[in-house]
Amino acid sequence: PVLQDLLILLIIKVTQPLRLSATAALCERKDVIVVSSVSCIYGLGAPEEFFDMMISLRPGMEKDRDEVIKELIDIQYNRNEMDFHRGMFRVRGDVLEIFPATYCRSVGQIAFSAA
Numbered sequence: 001p002v003l004q005d006l007l008i009l010l011i012i013k014v015t016q017p018l019r020l021s022a023t024a025a026l027c028e029r030k031d032v033i034v035v036s037s038v039s040c041i042y043g044l045g046a047p048e049e050f051f052d053m054m055i056s057l058r059p060g061m062e063k064d065r066d067e068v069i070k071e072l073i074d075i076q077y078n079r080n081e082m083d084f085h086r087g088m089f090r091v092r093g094d095v096l097e098i099f100p101a102t103y104c105r106s107v108g109q110i111a112f113s114a115a
Contacts, residue, residue, distance in 0.1 A: 017086060017102055017103040018103050019044065021103040021104070022036070023050055024102055027047060053076075055068065057110060064112075065091075065112040068096060072098065077098070084097075084107075086100065087100075087101040094111060094112045094113070095109055095110070095111050096109070
């Protein structure tokens with residue numbers, strides 16, 4: 001039973017970022033088709049719920065750093081300065097680093113200018 005539980009956790013760790021990436025692509029683009037088993041997409045929820053768990057940030061957009069941090073916490077991101085991995089963010093001065101929960105391998109950096 002313990003080995004089986006570990007295997008299930010490993011499968012979730014691998015498939016969850018892929019599920020999030022596929023769902024994000026479906027929501028953001030019109031030219032996407034996802035081929036998947038039912039078990040991979042089961043329980044994704046309504047598209048409105050997914051959109052409610054997204055934050056839109058674009059170059060040149062003016063947004064308060066603390067407001068973005070609060071929004072990240074609201075959508076279940078965790079702040080961690082040391083153990084930095086998927087679904088985490090950290091703050092270094094006026095720079096916010098976000099490690100997306102999706103299958104993206106790069107960390108996003110957002111620099112806020114002092115008001």
